[in-house]
Amino acid sequence: MRRARAASRIAPKLRARTARSLAVLAGALVVAWSLAPAIWQILTALKPTDQIAHVPTVYLPHPLTWDHVAALWTRKPFGRYLANSAWVSAWATVLCLAAGALAAAAVARAPGRARAALLIALLVISLFPPILLLFPLYEMVRALGWINHPIALIVPYAALNLPLAVWVLEAGFREIPAELDDAAQLEGCPTLTRLWRIHLPLAAPSLATAGMLVFIFSWNELMLALTFMTRDGSKTVTAGIASVGGASLYEIPWGQLSAAIVIATLPLLALILLFEGRITSGLTRGAVSE
Amino acid sequence: MSGAVWTRERRWLLAPAAALLLLVVAFPIARLLALSLCRTELSHGIVLRFAGFEQHARLWQDGRWWLALRNTLVFGVCSVTAELTLGTAFALLLDRSFRGRRWARAIVMVPWVLPSAVMALAWAWIFNDSFGVLNDLLSRMGLVRGPVAWLGSPVTAMAAMIVADVWKTTPFVALVVLAGLQSIPSSVIEAARVEGATSARILWHVVLPLVRPACLVALAFRGLQAMGAFDVPYVMTGGGPGGSTETISLYAYRSFYRYLDFGYGAAIAVQGALLAALVLLPIIRFARRPGGSR
Numbered sequence: 001m002r003r004a005r006a007a008s009r010i011a012p013k014l015r016a017r018t019a020r021s022l023a024v025l026a027g028a029l030v031v032a033w034s035l036a037p038a039i040w041q042i043l044t045a046l047k048p049t050d051q052i053a054h055v056p057t058v059y060l061p062h063p064l065t066w067d068h069v070a071a072l073w074t075r076k077p078f079g080r081y082l083a084n085s086a087w088v089s090a091w092a093t094v095l096c097l098a099a100g101a102l103a104a105a106a107v108a109r110a111p112g113r114a115r116a117a118l119l120i121a122l123l124v125i126s127l128f129p130p131i132l133l134l135f136p137l138y139e140m141v142r143a144l145g146w147i148n149h150p151i152a153l154i155v156p157y158a159a160l161n162l163p164l165a166v167w168v169l170e171a172g173f174r175e176i177p178a179e180l181d182d183a184a185q186l187e188g189c190p191t192l193t194r195l196w197r198i199h200l201p202l203a204a205p206s207l208a209t210a211g212m213l214v215f216i217f218s219w220n221e222l223m224l225a226l227t228f229m230t231r232d233g234s235k236t237v238t239a240g241i242a243s244v245g246g247a248s249l250y251e252i253p254w255g256q257l258s259a260a261i262v263i264a265t266l267p268l269l270a271l272i273l274l275f276e277g278r279i280t281s282g283l284t285r286g287a288v289s290e
Numbered sequence: 291m292s293g294a295v296w297t298r299e300r301r302w303l304l305a306p307a308a309a310l311l312l313l314v315v316a317f318p319i320a321r322l323l324a325l326s327l328c329r330t331e332l333s334h335g336i337v338l339r340f341a342g343f344e345q346h347a348r349l350w351q352d353g354r355w356w357l358a359l360r361n362t363l364v365f366g367v368c369s370v371t372a373e374l375t376l377g378t379a380f381a382l383l384l385d386r387s388f389r390g391r392r393w394a395r396a397i398v399m400v401p402w403v404l405p406s407a408v409m410a411l412a413w414a415w416i417f418n419d420s421f422g423v424l425n426d427l428l429s430r431m432g433l434v435r436g437p438v439a440w441l442g443s444p445v446t447a448m449a450a451m452i453v454a455d456v457w458k459t460t461p462f463v464a465l466v467v468l469a470g471l472q473s474i475p476s477s478v479i480e481a482a483r484v485e486g487a488t489s490a491r492i493l494w495h496v497v498l499p500l501v502r503p504a505c506l507v508a509l510a511f512r513g514l515q516a517m518g519a520f521d522v523p524y525v526m527t528g529g530g531p532g533g534s535t536e537t538i539s540l541y542a543y544r545s546f547y548r549y550l551d552f553g554y555g556a557a558i559a560v561q562g563a564l565l566a567a568l569v570l571l572p573i574i575r576f577a578r579r580p581g582g583s584r
Contacts, residue, residue, distance in 0.1 A: 041412050057426035103307035106300040129518030131539040131559045135546045136318030159314035220405035222521045238407045265404045272403045276396035
């Protein structure tokens with residue numbers, strides 16, 4: 001009797017504790033699932049070749065080798081790929097943010113119905129599958145003589161990420177009190193100056209979020225990069241790595257490929273781990289404010 | 291009304307964005323629609339001739355189109371279902387407070403920012419038949435006897451692609467659902483608890499109905515993206531074995547660049563997009579209908 005009562009007193013505490021440890025366990029599983037493929041690539045990249053193609057699988061590289069990483073720079077124009085990706089993504093981000101900030105400033109101060117219509121139109125545009133645009137864009141790029149030129153990717157990347165940039169920036173601009181804007185207007189401050197002096201500094205977090213997302217998505221794009229960049233020296237890092245995969249899967253030097261995969265993804269890994277809070281809150285504020 | 295301040299300049303502020311979208315989206319779509327009504331003749335260079343709906347009609351008799359359509363639907367339905375389930379579970383977990391939650395959130399987002407083209411290769415390595423780590427793990431656990439050629443047979447190749455896609459995009463669903471969860475006022479849940487509802491009942495009858503709009507947003511986005519899947523099949527399987535993982539986008543891509551059949555490729559892309567829109571419509575209607583929660 002007494003023991004039963006004691007048990008019923010302990011039970012809620014016990015249940016809370018098991019619930020908490022179950023949550024921790026689930027959290028650990030989720031973290032493991034999210035990181036495992038990336039960690040496996042890192043291990044493969046640092047393994048001597050004979051341990052990569054070994055049955056049964058060798059899990060930890062012993063000794064660690066930097067040969068695959070070094071081979072990337074000597075045997076493939078991997079440095080070029082990285083530089084191309086960085087160049088294209090950076091300019092696409094600049095162009096996208098410039099056009100996006102202007103548009104977002106207009107949308108943020110538009111009367112309710114026009115604003116909703118513009119935002120929905122942008123959303124619909126962002127939902128078109130890219131295969132619809134691929135071939136006509138290719139024709140255009142060829143007619144302009146832009147094949148193998150970075151601008152062939154910069155302009156489409158800026159345009160394709162524009163809806164997202166406007167959504168994120170608009171949410172940031174909306175938080176700036178309209179009175180501030182009106183006061184500056186009465187002082188005779190022209191529109192572009194107001195945008196530069198008031199909107200952009202006050203909405204700097206949104207600008208950073210939008211910039212990071214546009215950069216990440218430009219860095220990751222494959223389909224256009226694959227078709228517009230035919231020369232090896234012009235390829236971006238995704239196209240360079242993916243064109244290795246298209247060959248026979250048996251001839252692939254997996255050590256080098258893993259090293260390439262790791263290096264191509266490290267910048268993004270750093271971005272998300274450092275700025276995760278900002279990226280997710282910026283994204284969801286744009287979404288939830290509707 | 292302070293809106294008046296911007297009225298005159300508004301048009302000009304929208305101009306650069308409008309120009310970009312016209313050039314990169316509107317014009318190409320118009321061109322693609324026109325192309326889909328043409329036949330390519332390769333006799334004297336490449337000549338396009340108007341052919342009405344001939345290309346669209348060809349699709350009916352093309353077994354490869356139906357296979358690609360089936361593959362795309364199987365891929366889309368399986369991966370989006372798994373992503374919504376897993377993503378909601380991730381979001382519920384990340385919504386609780388526990389030590390290290392900030393880090394857990396950052397790490398859960400990792401797959402979403404990595405390039406799918408590159409990580410599809412990483413998955414191909416994991417699923418590799420002779421040296422892949424999956425076969426090793428499974429045989430150590432005694433679950434398989436001898437190596438399985440995951441990417442070598444139709445059903446397992448599709449399953450491998452779905453796993454890679456689920457890994458990559460579950461974080462997106464988790465992110466959207468988490469935003470939905472955080473917009474639920476805690477007073478609602480407190481009220482249910484005071485009434486004596488158990489956690490399971492609160493989850494089922496209060497929390498999940500309230501995050502339904504967020505789930506539908508995620509469903510719409512992911513559904514459309516999955517209907518246009520290109521990167522993962524291109525890199526991981528190349529559409530093989532025997533076309534069993536070729537998606538609509540991959541088939542259209544090949545019609546353009548391998549077979550130089552531009553009109554037909556355009557027709558494939560147009561019909562694929564129309565079907566995707568058809569899939570989306572009921573979701574939007576469902577989202578508009580007031581939920582049972584209110």
